[in-house]
Amino acid sequence: MTTIGTATTLGRKSVVQTLGGAPHVSNRRLSLSKRPTYFGLRRISGDLWQHAASSLAPRAVNKGKHSCVSVCCASNAAKYDHSVHAEVVQTDFVVVGSGIAGLSYALRVADHGKVAIVTKDVAHEGSTRYAQGGICAVLDASDSVESHISDTVVAGDFLCDLRAVKxxxxxxxxxxxxxxxxxAEFTRSSSGDLHLTREGGHEHKRIVHAADMTGREIERVLVEKALAHPNIQFYENHFATDLVTVQEGDATRCVGIDVVERATNKDIRFVSAVTMLASGGAGHIYPNTTNPVVATGDGIAIAARAKAHIANMEFMQFHPTSLYVEPDENAAVSRESVFLITEAVRGEGGLLYNAAGERFMPKYDSRLELAPRDVVARSIDDQLKKYGDKCVYLDITHKPAEEIMEHFPNIAAHLQHSLGLDITKDRIPVVPAMHYTCGGVKTGLKGDTSLPGLYATGEVAYTGLHGANRLASNSLLEGLVYSIKAASASTKYVETNARQSTSLFENAAEEFYSREVSIPPEDPKAVKYALNVLMNLRRKLQATMWENAGIVRSNTRLLDAMEQVKRLRMELEAISAEVDIHSLATIDCELKVEHFELLNLFTVSELVVVSAMMRKESRGLHFTTDYPYKVEGERRPTVINTPLKSARKKIRRKLTLNRSGIGRELAQ
Known part of the structure; x- marks a missing residue:
């Protein structure tokens, strides 16, 4: 977190860029030879915020859809070895993430102001693109909203916020x-209607899909619409590092976000009336995950550092059926994602067998293969531990081959290419893998967080919809509906608050401009060494979380996880001091991103462990051998609303003094 007036973080002095959007300054970049004057902000031509820089217009050059003011200062040769670049971009709305949540939100608010979409990779990369199964909608006459509500609450193990569910x-x-x-071109039935399928936990067929590539189709449509909108500017390959906050008396307001442009290693501050986090989940705190490589919990971590309330982080969903592939000892496993075998395969009749060829789900749950994901994942985990097997097998071969190929063409092609398997004839080897973060940044019904000016939607958020376990195909739906709600609320927030906060936004830009940082000489060997160290620490962290805070937990394991994460943090600090990672990161962007990602993974891992320690029961995705049953008194969300460091100390002290019980003082 960067707090204006009270703290400083890494930064550099030399370039300031201001984004406005008035017709007379649009598409302009202004080069000055000295520090710029901060001009007054005003409302012009329907835009919520404008930067009145018309007096500088004769020196403008083209810079895309937005105008900007920039300053380039030569390096002091005695202190720096080369020029340092930084920018400030001013806009109405900044959106972090370009999946269904972020894009849906951006398209809604873009009619009310300028929107900057900051995305860690290319625009279409993220969890949405990899969603296979579909998106829920009550469209069939035999279905009902009440049934969907009931299925969601049951899957969430009665921990859902009923207001959110309804x-x-x-x-x-x-x-x-x-x-x-x-x-969006979804799969149609022979009658021309949207084809609906059924997945685990659903009483009715209500899953709208595009074969087994639903997310890709949704992403295609939304990206195309966003690219065509004149008020939306994409900033691809820009990595968010911290929120920018200001103090207003006792209150803290979010006024933007700091990012690094990965192509140039340039630090950029986006100063905005509204910041929307739509950055996805945190799958890569574990070694096995279906999440794309960008899912390192960045949004949750930066919100936690800014002291936003975080909730229900103990509920990490492990998808029961990811493709099992023999591990490659030489592969960088900490950065790889496993291939998901969608829930719909079981929804269409797929059966689970152990290595001995025995169908085992009848031993665990009356709903068999269509039980909720947490039940199926724990059942598979129990089979693997009981018999020492590496995987179980998913069998859909009893269904007609034409039907299989029609519904699952992408899965069939991937398995044929990667393993030489024919899913119409061969069983599929599967294992559980971390799939979805049910907790996150705590929001209200309109995506609002505990920090004014900060909103969250999609997997990065805890809305209360999922409770202790997410119902299949509710994730895309949540991101879509909450983005619509957040767009309406945040637009009103801008109209109500923005014009009263001119000085706050100017101060945010001024503080960023005034920072300085020394640039070391280039040292490729030191950078390579530092990268190897960071990757090794990441692997250790992932192994710790899988072993101690995975599908099955205990007080002892969780305490061990907390201590090991603490030791890994100390190891990082020692190595950072030894090779000066902070300085090296100023000359190597890959190192900078790896460093921030590791810090974010540490933060999210600690949130998971602390939250798990706070819950004295087993419910949904959280199963602990010390409290194997549900407890009615524990049926409430786990909310961390104090700095994480304080939370760790309280939990560690409680657990160390009394191994048989863990306090919930941190929850509201």
Whole structure:
């Protein structure tokens, strides 16, 4: 977190860029030979914020859709070895993430102001693109909103916020049909209607899908719409590092976000009336995950550092059926994602067998293969530990081959290419893998967080919809519905608050401009060594979390996880001092990103462990051998609303003094 007036973080003095958007300054970049004057902000031509820099217009050059003011200062040869670059970009809305949540939100607010979409990779990369199964919508006459509500609450093990569930289930169909109107080409039945399938935990067929590549189709439509909107600017390959906050008396307000441009290693501060986190989950705190490589919990971590409230981080969903592949000892496993075998395979009749050829789900749950994900994942985990096997097998070969190929063409092609398997004839080797973060930045029904000016939607957020376990295909729906709600609320927030905060935004830009940092000589060997160290620490962290805070937990394991994460942090600090990673990161962007990602993984891992320690029961995705049953008194969200460092100390002290019970003082 960067707090204006109270703290400073890494930064550099030399370039300031201000984004406005008035017709007379649009598409302009202004080069000055000295520090710029901060001009007054005003409302012009329908834009919520404008930067009045018309007097500088004759020196403008083209810079995309937005105008900017920049300053380039030559390096002091005695202190720096080369020029240092930084920018400040001013906009109405900044969105971190370009999946269904971020893009849906951006398209809504873009009619009310300028929008900057900051995305860690290319625009279409993220969890949405890899979603296979589909998106829920109550569209069939035999189905009902009440049934969808019931299925969601049961899957969430009765920990859901009923207000959130009712809102999403009631408004879901209209939101999905809006995607159809935008041009999403979902699979149709022979009658021409949207084809609906069923997945685990659902009483009815209500999953709208595009074969087994639903997320890719949704992402295609939304990216195309966003690229075509004149008020939306993409900033691809920009990595968010911290929120920017200001103090207003006792209150803290978010006024933007700091990022690094990966192509140039340039530090950029986005100063905005509204910051929307839509950055996805945190799958890579574990070694086995279906999440894309960008899912390192960045949004959750930076919000936690800014002291935003975080909730229900103990509930990490492990998808029961990811493709098992023999491990490659030479591969960088800490950065790889496993291939997901969608829930829909079981929804269409797929059966689970152990290595001995025995169908085992009848031993665990009356719902068999269609039990909720937490039940199926623990059942598979129990089979693997009981018999020492590496995987179990998913069998859909009893279904007609034409039907299999029609519904699952992407899975069939991937398995044929990677393992030489024919899913119409061969069983699929599967194991559980971390899949979805049910907790996150705590929000209200309109995506608002505990920090004014900061909103969150999608997997990065805890909305209360999922409770202790997410129902299949509710994730895309949540991101869609909450983005619509957040767009309406945040637009009103800008109109109400923005014009009263001119000085706060100017101070945020001024503070960023005034920072300085020394640049060391280039040292490729030191950079390579530092990168290897960071990757090794990442692997150790992932192994610790898988062993001690994975599918099955205990007080002893969780305490061990906390101590090991603490030791790994200390190891990072020692090595950082030894090779000066902070300085090396100023000359190597890969190192800078790896360093920030590791810090974020540490933060999210600690949030998971602390939250798990706070819950004295087993519920949904959280199963602990010390408290194997549900407890009615524990049926409430786990909220961390104090600095994480304080939370760790309280939990460690409680658990060390009394191994038989863990306090919940940190929860509201």
């Amino acid at each position: 809102m999403v289930c009631s408004e879901g169909a209209a939101a999905v049909l809006e995607l159809v109107d935008m041009g």
